[in-house]
Amino acid sequence: MKRTRNFIYLLAVIKFIVPYLLQNNYYEPHRDEFLYLAEGHHLAFGFMEVPPLLSIFAWLTHLFGGGMFWIKFWPNLFGVLTFIMTAKIVQKLGGGLFAIFLAFLPFIFGAYLRLFFLFQPNPPEIFFWTLIAYSVLRYIQMEKNKYLYILGISIGLGMISKYSVAVFAVSILAGLLLTPQRKIFANRHLYYAGIIALLIFLPTSLWEYNHHFPIVVHMKQLNDTQLRYVGPAGFLADQLLMNIPCVFIWLAGLYFTGFSYKGKKYRAFAWAYVFVITLLLVLHGKNYYALGVYPVLLAFGAYHLEKFSESRLKIWRYVFVIIPFILGVLFIPIMLPVAKPESLAKYYEVMNTAKTGLLKWEDLKNHPLPQDFADMLGWEEMTQKMANAYNSLDSNDKAHTFLFCDNYGEAGAVNYYRYKYNLPEVYGDNGSFLYWMPRNEHIDNLILITDDQEEMQHPFVKDFKSAVVTDSVTNIYARERGTLIILFKGSNDAFNKMFREKIEDDYNKFK
Structure with a gap:
């Protein structure tokens, strides 16, 4: 037992260290990371895009200095905790060291390597999916009520990390309903646990109600822009591709829980997987929305393959280990930016990576780098060039200059770097930045960051005495390449009236 525990913790330490060693320090935080870091400066019970849990870790990140180590610490920590829970499931099934090692491999070779190194809601979400699975498995095995309360707490905390936890909670309960384990619904402690989950989620649900459920508007916007490109065939293919080096492990888990006699006791987990995939197909979910359902299947699969390969x-x-290592090493430069953009782009060209679809962005076109990597470039350049425009003004003009960015990535990035470049706070009306936007600000001068290449053609430009494109983002690999920095000076009343109406209209979308 001690040997097994020590082995799990050794692998956990390796899991924690490896991403830090792999990611090249040329890269900056990701576009989304800047948004979630900004939420740490505006703690609340909810935000337009996500529930509040991640903002607590953002607040702690700022408290500890806001460096890259701490930005990556929290997702990495949740990756470690998710692996430990996966290993515990293997243990409780009766698996040994080999099964634990098999369950560890997907955390190094596959989509989890990237996902658990991005400061986003997904790492805590997937941890709570796995904790939900663990609590259900332990209740099936022992029928002790304490596991129902762990289930309730896991759902409650999961719901304040990401709302999609509800997809798994509903799916696992539906799976139980379709198996002999449905007797769980006769246990009053399940409902007491449900009340605990609701109480944990209550402040966030009240926040959503008081703010007219912005998550609904946000999801509609996502559906109109990004999610409408998600097709069923691509979504299902990606479920295999995301963890291709270790795909046979979770497929073995699905077989074990869904079809084998020995796994009949755990049939609810196979049904849960079917329901998760079905719900995400109906909702046009992105491929990675399903990643939370796999750790438990990886545990079952690792256990099954260990038993299969006995005697x-x-x-x-040897085959089960060699395949992930060979394929996994090839996939590492796709999962994490291990080299500078020029080197990676050449590697992808040599490996014909474009044919896999892994270089396809939301515009459905292939690019030199994966979109996530391109979203880690150009931000400090952008901030420096905004600072150059700001510092071209005299002290009087600076005091009457408003800094504005078109999207949350730009606003979050400039606010992250602004202390280094002595900039005032930067505002925007995209995402949760809308809540922090002054509503009656009188603007004399404006420095605008925009990715709209036609910005200078808009009628409002005539409402300023002068308008000059001072610079642009030039990093050829950055997704923000070409983004403009524009200095407007000497506004009139017509512009200020139009701008206030624009912000008011943006607010009204969430009423």
Whole structure:
């Protein structure tokens, strides 16, 4: 037992260290990370895009200095905790060291390597999905009520990390309903646990109500822009592709829970997987929305493959390890930016990576880098060039200059770097930045960051005495390449009236 525990913690330490060693320090925080870091400066019970849990870790990140180590610490920590819970499931099934090692491999070779190194809601969400699965499994095995309360707490905390936890909670309960384990619904403690989950989620649900459910508007905007490009065939293919080096492990888990006699007791987990995938297909969810359902299947699969390869079939164990290592090493430069953009772009060209779809962005076109990597470039350049425009003004003009960005990535990035460049706070009306936007600000001068290449053609430009494009983002690999920095001076009343009406209209969308 001690040997197994020590082995799990050794692998956990490796899991924590490896991403720090792999990611090249040329890269900056990701576009979304800037948004979630900004929420740490505006703690609340909810935000337009996400529930509040991640903002607490953002607040702690700022408290500890806001460096890259701490930005990456929290997702990495949740990755470690998710692996430990996966290993615990293997243990409780009766798996040994080999099964634990198999369950560890997907955390190094596959989509989890990237996901658990991005400061986003997904790492805590996936941890709570796994904790939900663990609590259900332990209740099935032991029928002790304490696991129902762990289930309730996991759902409650999961719901304040990301609302999609509800997808798994509903799916696992539906799975239980379709199996002999439905007797769980006769246990009053399940409903007491449900009340605990509701109480944990209550402040966030009240926040959503008081703010007219911005998550609904946000999801509609996502559906109109990004999610409408998600097709069923691509979504299902990506479920295999995301963890291709270790895909056979979770497929073995699905077989074990869904079809094998020994796994009949755990059939609810196979049904849960079917329901999760079905719901996400109906809702046009992105491919990675399903990643939370796999750790438990990886645990079942690792256990099943260990049993399968006992005695005379031990030769298979070499196959089960060699395949992830060979494929996984090839996939690492796609999961994390391990080299500078020029080197990675050449690697992808040599490997014909474009044919896999992994270089396809939301515009459905292939680019030199994966979109996530391109979203880690150009931000400090942008901030520096805004600072150059700001510092071209005299002290009187600076005092009457408003800094504005078109999207949350730009606003979050400039606010992250602004202390280094002595800039005032930067505002925007995209995402949660809308809530922090002054509503009656009188603007004399404006420095605008925009990715609209036609910005200088808009009628409002004539409402300023002068308007000059001072610079643009020039990093050829950045998704923000070409983004303009424009200095407007000497506004009139017509512009201020139009701008106030624009902000008011943006607010009214959430009423």
